[in-house]
Amino acid sequence: MVTVIGLGPMGQAMVRKFVAAGYPTTVWNRTAGRADGLGAAVAPSVADALAANRLVVLSLTDYQAMYDVLGGAELDGKVIVNLSSDTPARTRAAAKWLADRGAELIAGGVMVPAPLVGTEHAYIFYSGRADVYAVHSELLGHLGKAHYLGADHALAQLYYQAQLDIFLTSLSSYLHASALLKAAGVSAADFASFAVDNFNSLSMYVADAARNIDSGEHPGDLANVTMMGATADHIVGASRELGVDPRLPEAVQAQYERAVKDGHGKSSWTSLIEGLT
Ligand code: NDP
The missing domain is CATH 1.10.1040.10 (N-(1-d-carboxylethyl)-l-norvaline Dehydrogenase; domain 2)
Structure with a gap:
């Protein structure tokens, strides 16, 4: 039913949710061993992971990692749901790169840390072709409340960056304020x-x-x-x-x-x- 590539904390959390929901799940990760104990089928290669399912969820550090993993692979007919962080321009470029290979990109940004994936606190921005998203929305709904933002692939990424803009700046301002008080012995x-x-x-x-x-x-x-x-x-x-x-x-x-x-x-x-x- 679904392939997940990238088994950092986020990818692992997603796999656990898909498996718990009863979806047959196939995984691949660059570093072997991160699939242990997840209850998913472990593909021996990227090609096998892609062949297992039409729907492929990526949870990688950035979009460059997508090219590193998928470059040279057979992608025709695949739906790539990339839940990795990157800039809007790189997201649009990835949509074109995939389209040139016969695949569709649904871009997404997950707004909670790994332990909260699939809980009532989780929400995720998605953008990409509406009809393609609609086919997979039920399965993706197991990761968190979905906010579909329209056809522009960059928009989900931009909402994600906007939220992280608030988050990172707020954390840094809190640390700066704490440093001021620390310097005064508080x-x-x-x-x-x-x-x-x-x-x-x-x-x-x-x-x-x-x-x-x-x-x-x-x-x-x-x-x-x-x-x-x-x-x-x-x-x-x-x-x-x-x-x-x-x-x-x-x-x-x-x-x-x-x-x-x-x-x-x-x-x-x-x-x-x-x-x-
Ligand atoms: P990690 O950086 O821990 O894991 C990244 C995954 O990408 C690993 O499976 C890693 O493989 C793989 N990877 C990275 N570079 C390459 C490459 N060049 N080739 C092949 N595989 C590669 O990330 P997280 O799981 O924490 O996060 C994944 C995404 O989710 C990121 O884009 C992050 O911004 C986003 N996110 C993360 C949150 C968090 O709290 N962690 C919260 C919300 C979003 P390997 O195991 O071999 O290193």
Whole structure:
């Protein structure tokens, strides 16, 4: 029914879910041994893995790994669901490369870590041909709630990158804040509950911010760019005083400086987006 190629933590988690759901599953991995104990049929070669099923799920480090694994293989008629991370342009190029070989790409981005694959917390962005996706949507649904985004292969990848953009930047800002306090002798444990409050409250800004971004109107009646830019200056200043790498808050500071220069001093912080594109 399904072949899975790539048995890192994510691929292994996917195989476990397919097997548990009763789908005959064939696997192949570059490093032998990672298929042990998964309950799937282990193909001796990529060619055998491809021959076993029309539907092939890839869970590899990036799209280059797809070329490394599939380059030279017979792909005619295959549906390749690539759940590996990469850029939108490389995803579109991969769709063409596969189409030239008679195969269809469904691109996807899994939004949870391996232990949460197939749980109620898991969700996955997909894009590619609607009719091809529809044929396999039930099976793919065992990995997590699916959000099908349309025919443009790059879109699932872009949604994935956008979510990881928020995730990685937030984690780094948390570490920077912790480093500031660490330099002053405060433990991460003492700061933790305040950081949690901060993360929890961030989501309440999103609906209003989205309205501002989409309308291009950024009323700054409660908090404006000039005030928040001064705060950005203070975070950079605190970093320098305490010997903490200032480059992350400097990047934020630069966005506020540009917004002020562009005449948005009295606008909401959401006006910073005008300088980003
Ligand atoms: P890993 O990097 O741990 O595993 C990658 C897999 O790709 C391994 O099976 C590895 O084989 C294979 N691989 C890498 N390069 C090549 C190559 N050149 N030729 C052949 N095989 C190759 O990744 P994960 O399982 O953690 O993640 C897979 C994808 O899912 C990534 O794109 C990641 O960004 C994404 N993702 C990961 C999450 C996570 O929490 N881990 C969460 C959400 C998405 P080998 O075993 O031989 O090294």
